[in-house]
Structure formats: structure tokens, C-alpha cells
Amino acid sequence: MRDIDLASLADAEVLYLTTTGRVSGQARTIEIWFTYYEGRLYLNAEHGHDAQWVRNILFQPSIHIRLQQHDFDGYARVLDRQQDQALWHIVADLSRDKYGWGEGLPVEINLLQST
Secondary structure, X not given: OOOOOHHHHOOOOOEEEEEEOOOOOOEXXXXXXXXXXXXXXXXXXXXXXXXXXXXXXXXXXEEEEEEOOEEEEEEEEEOOOOOOHHHHHHHHHHHHHHHOOOOOEEEEEEEOOOO
């Protein structure tokens, strides 16, 4: 993987998130809206902790992202409403600005950098 300036990809409409199925162990890919903030990507789970992809991340945080023609490996974490309160609101506002919708459970994506 080569280093990519994520900020230059921030205007893309969607990305493809691949998680590992917590029961099947199989790769599970979804198309999802995202926002970019301070070097990280953020997703909003409309169905909160009931979303299958969120449940997969809670079981196995390693993920894969396809954003435009670029592929990235990384890990994800679900934001905590109290501990991450300021970030939660920033992500919601950025999502509202980009898509007109910013509700849901925010999930932070940290991509691994190449060496």
C-alpha cells in the first residue's frame, strides 16, 4: 500500500467497508457514507449497535476499506457517547454538512500506514 492523502479523497460519496463476520468468519462488505476529520474516517450506523457491521467490528476490529480506487487496511472503534462526546458532535455535524444526515452511532476508522 502506498501513502495516500486521505483529505484528497474526502469528497467521495461512499466507501466500501469490509468486516469479518463474527459468526461465519467470512468477509462482509457494505457501501456506506463517510466523513473525514483530522486524518481519520468516520461512519454513522443508522441502527446503532444493532447494525451487523457494527457487531462485527465489536467482535473483530480489523477492517478493510476501498475508497475510490484505493485499498486500505485498518481497525475500527465505536465511539462512546460520554468519553467521546465532543468528537461525537463534530462527526455528526460533518455528516449533516456532507449528506444532510448525521444521526446514528459514530464509528472511527483508523487506517494503517505503509512503512
